[in-house]
Amino acid sequence: MEKIRVLVAKPGLDGHDRGAKVIARGLRDAGMEVIYTGLHQTPEDIVEAAIQEDVDAVGLSSLSGAHMTLFPRVARLLRERGMENVLVIGGGIIPPDDIVSLKEAGIDRIFGPGTFLKEVVAYIEGHVGK
Amino acid sequence: MSLVEDLLAGDKRAAAKLISLIEDGDEEATEVIRAIYKETGKAQTVAVSGPPGSGKSTLIHRLAQAFRRRGKTVGIIAVDPTSPLTGGALLGDRVRMGDLTADEGVFIRSMGTRGRLGGVSAATSDAINVLDAFGSDVIFVETAGVGQTDVEVAALTHTMVVLLMPGAGDDVQAFKAGIFEVADLFVVNKADRGGAEAVAADLEVMVGMGEETGWVPPVLLASGLRDDGIAEVADQVEAHFAHLAESGGLEAKRRTRVEREILGALAESIQARGLALRSGTAFSDWVDRVLQKDASPREAAQGLLETLGPEG
Ligand SMILES: Nc1nc2c(ncn2[C@@H]2O[C@H](COP(=O)(O)OP(=O)(O)OP(=O)(O)O)[C@@H](O)[C@H]2O)c(=O)[nH]1
Ligand SMILES: [Mg+2]
Numbered sequence A: 001m002e003k004i005r006v007l008v009a010k011p012g013l014d015g016h017d018r019g020a021k022v023i024a025r026g027l028r029d030a031g032m033e034v035i036y037t038g039l040h041q042t043p044e045d046i047v048e049a050a051i052q053e054d055v056d057a058v059g060l061s062s063l064s065g066a067h068m069t070l071f072p073r074v075a076r077l078l079r080e081r082g083m084e085n086v087l088v089i090g091g092g093i094i095p096p097d098d099i100v101s102l103k104e105a106g107i108d109r110i111f112g113p114g115t116f117l118k119e120v121v122a123y124i125e126g127h128v129g130k
Numbered sequence B: 001m002s003l004v005e006d007l008l009a010g011d012k013r014a015a016a017k018l019i020s021l022i023e024d025g026d027e028e029a030t031e032v033i034r035a036i037y038k039e040t041g042k043a044q045t046v047a048v049s050g051p052p053g054s055g056k057s058t059l060i061h062r063l064a065q066a067f068r069r070r071g072k073t074v075g076i077i078a079v080d081p082t083s084p085l086t087g088g089a090l091l092g093d094r095v096r097m098g099d100l101t102a103d104e105g106v107f108i109r110s111m112g113t114r115g116r117l118g119g120v121s122a123a124t125s126d127a128i129n130v131l132d133a134f135g136s137d138v139i140f141v142e143t144a145g146v147g148q149t150d151v152e153v154a155a156l157t158h159t160m161v162v163l164l165m166p167g168a169g170d171d172v173q174a175f176k177a178g179i180f181e182v183a184d185l186f187v188v189n190k191a192d193r194g195g196a197e198a199v200a201a202d203l204e205v206m207v208g209m210g211e212e213t214g215w216v217p218p219v220l221l222a223s224g225l226r227d228d229g230i231a232e233v234a235d236q237v238e239a240h241f242a243h244l245a246e247s248g249g250l251e252a253k254r255r256t257r258v259e260r261e262i263l264g265a266l267a268e269s270i271q272a273r274g275l276a277l278r279s280g281t282a283f284s285d286w287v288d289r290v291l292q293k294d295a296s297p298r299e300a301a302q303g304l305l306e307t308l309g310p311e312g
Helices: A020-029 A043-053 A066-082 A096-104 A117-127 B003-010 B012-021 B025-040 B056-069 B095-102 B121-134 B148-156 B168-174 B196-207 B231-247 B249-277 B281-291 B296-305
Strands: A007-009 A033-036 A057-062 A087-092 A108-110 B044-049 B074-080 B087-091 B106-112 B136-144 B157-164 B186-189 B219-221
Touching: A007 A020, A007 A043, A007 B186, A020 A033, A020 A057, A020 A087, A020 B087, A033 B095, A033 B106, A033 B296, A043 A057, A043 A066, A043 B012, A043 B106, A057 A066, A057 A117, A066 A087, A066 A096, A066 B003, A087 A117, A096 A108, A108 A117, A108 B196, B003 B012, B003 B025, B003 B121, B012 B106, B012 B121, B025 B121, B044 B148, B044 B231, B056 B074, B056 B095, B056 B136, B056 B157, B056 B231, B074 B087, B074 B095, B074 B121, B087 B106, B095 B106, B106 B121, B121 B136, B121 B148, B148 B157, B157 B231, B186 B196, B186 B231, B196 B219, B219 B231, B231 B249, B249 B296, B281 B296
Parallel strands: A007 A033, A007 A057, A033 B087, A057 A087, A087 A108, B044 B136, B044 B157, B074 B106, B074 B136, B157 B186, B186 B219
Antiparallel strands: none
16 A cells, blocks of 8 residues: 655745645645654755655745755755655745746746645646656 | 665665555565564664653654764654544654754654554564664654554563653553553653652652562653753663563563564454455355344354465
């Protein structure tokens, strides 16, 4: 009985993780196993935790504007550690202009404010093991 | 089987992948466990149980740091309940263990209970085996709360640490759930708050009663939050292991654990094969007979059990 495992992390310095928690609960309610790692995670910690937890996807949330450095770093470290099959998705307050460069940097999908949880669930279900 | 070789060489990715195979009930898992089983039996295993929010993860974080300072590598398995309705689980224990992730000598894995056929114990036991073979010197298992799960996990581990906190009336709850009988060590956590001494005094009275193993569970005060009293807890965890080694308790524990492992695996496979019968005609014939009051459900089960041959 396989289950989708998702790591939800909140890199960066801002102290708001309500959004990340809402996503974590939503994914749980959709039948996934969600590993929630809390605030202030470094990209190195996130990737190490993703390895130990053997997750199918990593969900990153950022409100601080640090996404342009932190998200690509997570994607790059995952590739370097042989975890290129892990889906990387991002959310939070991310200007549309940044989305293109984030995609180029290996983030598979960015969900903006107002995204329905259903969309996130469907995306993960459709793309794990990419 | 390069995953096995990688695991024995200390590769964290291999350990993680093997635990996933076990959790998914993959057929390969049986083979893998067989291959690594000879390499198990070296680790000291410690269960940490206690009511939700009593500070289990925080305490394990501190204990892990203490054992790292004593030159040990550490494995942590944190079990949280799976929702029976959705099958999902929110595994949040890593939040309290953040800075251990960067430590090369620590491996942390979160597991959902997943409503397994043989209870949590089969998968947890195999995950312990993986971390044991991987080379963790001390393995902590955080369990989902107070109840049957904890009693099961106690049978799989050398030392059972039970956490209580002031002002929650947990002592009574733990008493009811049968946790008292399996506790080797009590920690009244959150001792930075008032009332911890009173809980400890109550406990002392209860644990003083009737121990025949030569080990009276110590009652310790600690604060995971403030990192107070942790060295004493670590000392007592080591003392309990030493006591087991001297008293022949280690051998007895090993036997109990193997019995549990076999019974768990047996229950799992019988139940799986029983469930598989559901699609067959013999099963629906029995259902019809029971509906016609021609047999009882128990007789039907007996009849079906006899049809389970030696091959799966
Ligand atoms: N005052 C005080 N608070 C503590 C102590 N240890 C933990 N806490 C707090 O208690 C809360 C729960 O701590 P956890 O370590 O997550 O407890 P847990 O038993 O693992 O919780 P679950 O896994 O959810 O059952 C957190 O807010 C901790 O900061 C302590 O020694 N003193
Ligand atoms: Mg916990």
